[in-house]
Amino acid sequence: MKRKFAVTIARQYGSGGLMIAKRLSDALNIPFYDKTLLQIAAKKAISEKIFDSRNVCKRL
Numbered sequence: 001m002k003r004k005f006a007v008t009i010a011r012q013y014g015s016g017g018l019m020i021a022k023r024l025s026d027a028l029n030i031p032f033y034d035k036t037l038l039q040i041a042a043k044k045a046i047s048e049k050i051f052d053s054r055n056v057c058k059r060l
Contacts, residue, residue: 007021007024007025007028007030009021009024018034021034
């Protein structure tokens, strides 16, 4: 059975972490996911109607 793993990289803005993450992904032959892709997945998983109808942003 093939083992699964994930690599996370914490970084500061301007540190080059995104470039390093992409290169590491290529070197290890694993998929690369950035926060934009995760945000899109989250929006699809949670109905935007819930946020609009309850005015969640206004309550925060």
